[in-house]
Amino acid sequence: MSDKMEKLNIGLYGGSFDPVHKGHLRVARAFLRQFKPEKLIVMPCRIPPHKENPAGASGEARLAMLRAAFAKDKKIEVSDFELKKDGVSYTVETLRELKKQYPDRRIYLVVGADMFLTLREWKESAEIMTLCEPCVYNRDNSARGISEYAAGLERDFGVKTHFIRGGIVDLSSSELRFALGRDESVGSRIPRAVRGIIDDTGVYRSEEYRLDLYRRESRRLVEEKRFNHIIRVEKAAVALAERYGADVYKARAAALLHDVTKRKTHEEQLNMAREFGIIGVEELEKSPKVAHAFTAAGYAEHRLFVSDPDILNAIRYHTTGRAGMSLLEKLIFLADGVEEGRAFDGVEEIRKAAFEDLDRAMLISLEMTREKIEKNGAYLHPYTADAIAFFSNAEKN
Numbered sequence: 001m002s003d004k005m006e007k008l009n010i011g012l013y014g015g016s017f018d019p020v021h022k023g024h025l026r027v028a029r030a031f032l033r034q035f036k037p038e039k040l041i042v043m044p045c046r047i048p049p050h051k052e053n054p055a056g057a058s059g060e061a062r063l064a065m066l067r068a069a070f071a072k073d074k075k076i077e078v079s080d081f082e083l084k085k086d087g088v089s090y091t092v093e094t095l096r097e098l099k100k101q102y103p104d105r106r107i108y109l110v111v112g113a114d115m116f117l118t119l120r121e122w123k124e125s126a127e128i129m130t131l132c133e134p135c136v137y138n139r140d141n142s143a144r145g146i147s148e149y150a151a152g153l154e155r156d157f158g159v160k161t162h163f164i165r166g167g168i169v170d171l172s173s174s175e176l177r178f179a180l181g182r183d184e185s186v187g188s189r190i191p192r193a194v195r196g197i198i199d200d201t202g203v204y205r206s207e208e209y210r211l212d213l214y215r216r217e218s219r220r221l222v223e224e225k226r227f228n229h230i231i232r233v234e235k236a237a238v239a240l241a242e243r244y245g246a247d248v249y250k251a252r253a254a255a256l257l258h259d260v261t262k263r264k265t266h267e268e269q270l271n272m273a274r275e276f277g278i279i280g281v282e283e284l285e286k287s288p289k290v291a292h293a294f295t296a297a298g299y300a301e302h303r304l305f306v307s308d309p310d311i312l313n314a315i316r317y318h319t320t321g322r323a324g325m326s327l328l329e330k331l332i333f334l335a336d337g338v339e340e341g342r343a344f345d346g347v348e349e350i351r352k353a354a355f356e357d358l359d360r361a362m363l364i365s366l367e368m369t370r371e372k373i374e375k376n377g378a379y380l381h382p383y384t385a386d387a388i389a390f391f392s393n394a395e396k397n
């Protein structure tokens with residue numbers, strides 16, 4: 001081993017890390033101890049949204065959990081390389097990129113036994129064997145035939161396989177997700193810093209847990225009067241969701257978060273919009289009343305790791321509307337407009353229409369908004385103009 005260590009090497013440890021658990025830490029640290037690399041790059045993979053596990057966390061959440069878990073490990077670098085790429089990421093592409101960055105390093109690929117036993121079927125596996133050397137950990141010692149498989153790879157590709165010894169515990173991410181989803185204690189199976197993120201954002205937690213958290217988050221961030229409005233919007237959203245057979249949890253979640261950034265000044269809204277990478281900041285500069293809807297969606301996505309696009313869109317378009325609005329988007333838009341505390345001229349007409357014909361209620365409401373904006377000489381957001389055109393057409397047909 002000593003002659004190999006003279007050549008600097010780096011490790012690559014990829015996975016979904018959904019959630020990060022103690023087993024991941026043990027694998028990473030056992031690898032560091034045994035192979036003494038210059039560094040270990042830990043890289044969460046992209047998971048197509050709502051594909052592999054609907055109860056899973058966003059890439060951003062998994063990245064945050066990894067950064068928290070490995071904050072004190074100086075030799076570990078958490079990388080968002082695969083998360084930033086579009087589409088599925090293939091190991092061969094990541095390895096090529098690493099080789100470009102570190103041409104003179106040996107690259108160890110840290111891989112679980114189950115995955116290792118499928119290595120020949122990975123995309124461009126022959127090239128993978130020229131780019132790295134596998135370092136296998138055997139999670140629960142159940143995998144069989146690893147040595148034979150390794151010998152076959154050496155014979156066919158001349159690649160040497162290494163084995164990570166000890167320190168590995170049998171933990172399953174799907175079991176942890178299941179326990180967290182029932183709000184059960186996961187004890188010490190998840191590192192404390194990661195548990196903190198899960199508890200503070202509600203990621204993996206039950207719907208009741210999250211609704212309670214979103215309610216507390218709104219209460220913390222807006223003044224009491226606004227909070228009371230939010231609770232009335234929740235109530236109206238539930239009534240409309242039940243009327244139209246929409247998902248009541250999503251309606252409540254979107255309602256509870258729809259005004260969460262409302263207290264911020266316009267300047268703060270714009271800074272948040274830039275920080276969250278929201279497109280159309282120029283439009284928001286011209287429409288102070290609209291910005292909070294976009295930043296509230298950004299807050300939900302980037303601070304609370306809400307990954308459900310239905311909920312995020314319902315928050316995002318609750319003020320402007322847009323062409324082709326989803327059922328949930330319309331429900332939140334209208335619940336905001338007709339909650340029982342609203343008393344403007346014409347509210348009764350919209351309130352009644354909301355329970356009879358959503359699209360007509362949308363059109364009446366949007367046209368009232370336009371009239372008010374035109375009267376005040378304010379800026380009409382293009383999404384609102386699009387929405388009016390959309391619902392006018394819908395009515396004609």
Ligand SMILES: [Fe+2]
Pocket residue numbers: 258259292293318319336
């Ligand atoms: Fe709002």
Ligand SMILES: [Fe+2]
Pocket residue numbers: 229233258259336
């Ligand atoms: Fe509101």
